[in-house]
Amino acid sequence: MIIDEVMTAAEAGERWGVAPRTVQQACTGYKGGLPRFSREEARKAGRIWLVTRQGMERLYGPEKK
Numbered sequence: 001m002i003i004d005e006v007m008t009a010a011e012a013g014e015r016w017g018v019a020p021r022t023v024q025q026a027c028t029g030y031k032g033g034l035p036r037f038s039r040e041e042a043r044k045a046g047r048i049w050l051v052t053r054q055g056m057e058r059l060y061g062p063e064k065k
Contacts, residue, residue, distance in 0.1 A: 009049040
């Protein structure tokens with residue numbers, strides 16, 4: 001289902017075993033660096049960052065089960 005392909009940074013961090021702040025920094029860039037996610041992989045909805053499964057797998061590998 002397509003809805004399962006998009007998640008919050010907090011949910012993504014939990015599912016991939018990384019800190020939510022790490023995912024947020026990949027969305028925004030860190031210390032003046034460029035964002036690690038592309039525009040197709042992450043976007044901000046209000047105060048929440050949304051990321052795609054594809055983007056998470058590209059940056060962090062397969063989901064931790």
